[in-house]
Amino acid sequence: QVQLEESGGDSVQAGGSLRLSCRTSGYHNRYSRHCMGWFRQVPGQKREGIAVVDNHGSVTYSDSVKDRFTISPDNAQNTLYLEINNLRPEDSAKYFCAADGTSSRTATLRCEIAILTYAPRHMGRGTQVTVSS
Numbered sequence: 001q002v003q004l005e006e007s008g009g010d011s012v013q014a015g016g017s018l019r020l021s022c023r024t025s026g027y028h029n030r031y032s033r034h035c036m037g038w039f040r041q042v043p044g045q046k047r048e049g050i051a052v053v054d055n056h057g058s059v060t061y062s063d064s065v066k067d068r069f070t071i072s073p074d075n076a077q078n079t080l081y082l083e084i085n086n087l088r089p090e091d092s093a094k095y096f097c098a099a100d101g102t103s104s105r106t107a108t109l110r111c112e113i114a115i116l117t118y119a120p121r122h123m124g125r126g127t128q129v130t131v132s133s
Contacts, residue, residue: 002026002122004097009127016087020127022080022097027122031101035111038071038082040093041126048093049113050082062113087131094126 004027008020020038027034037052051061051071059071070083080097098120102109 002030002099004099004122004124006095006097006124006127009095009129011130011132012087014088014131014133016131017083017085018087018129020082020084020095020097020129022082022124024078024080024097024099027099027101028075028078030103032103032105033109034099034101035109035116036073036080036097036099037111037113037116038080038095038097039113039117040091040095040129042093047096047117049117050095052111052113052116053080054109054111058111060111060113084129087129089131089133092129092131094128096123096126098123 003025005023034055035052038050039047041047049062050065053059053071053073068085072081098116100121
């Protein structure tokens with residue numbers, strides 16, 4: 001069973017930084033090719049994709065966040081990180097870790113922000129980030 005668990009959310013002042021973590025279990029053993037990423041959501045609003053990374057380390061960022069957000073996998077620790085710098089009040093949201101993968105040699109795995117945001121095979125329960133001005 002694949003499980004994702006986010007942590008690191010907090011209430012911070014604008015201009016500060018946070019590092020969110022997503023610890024996985026049962027994931028890297030299950031898939032030979034994988035895609036992991038982050039999205040966020042404010043209650044009542046649609047999800048907003050942030051970034052994805054595939055098992056080759058290729059990263060894609062949303063244009064709206066790429067200057068302040070850094071996604072980084074630590075496969076040895078089965079953990080995916082999201083570092084956020086220069087936090088703004090509009091960054092306040094619940095942040096979710098999401099993942100997809102395949103063990104097939106022939107199946108296509110599209111590691112794209114939209115797919116992982118709106119149709120992830122696995123996702124965690126989220127961690128809350130609140131930024132005050």
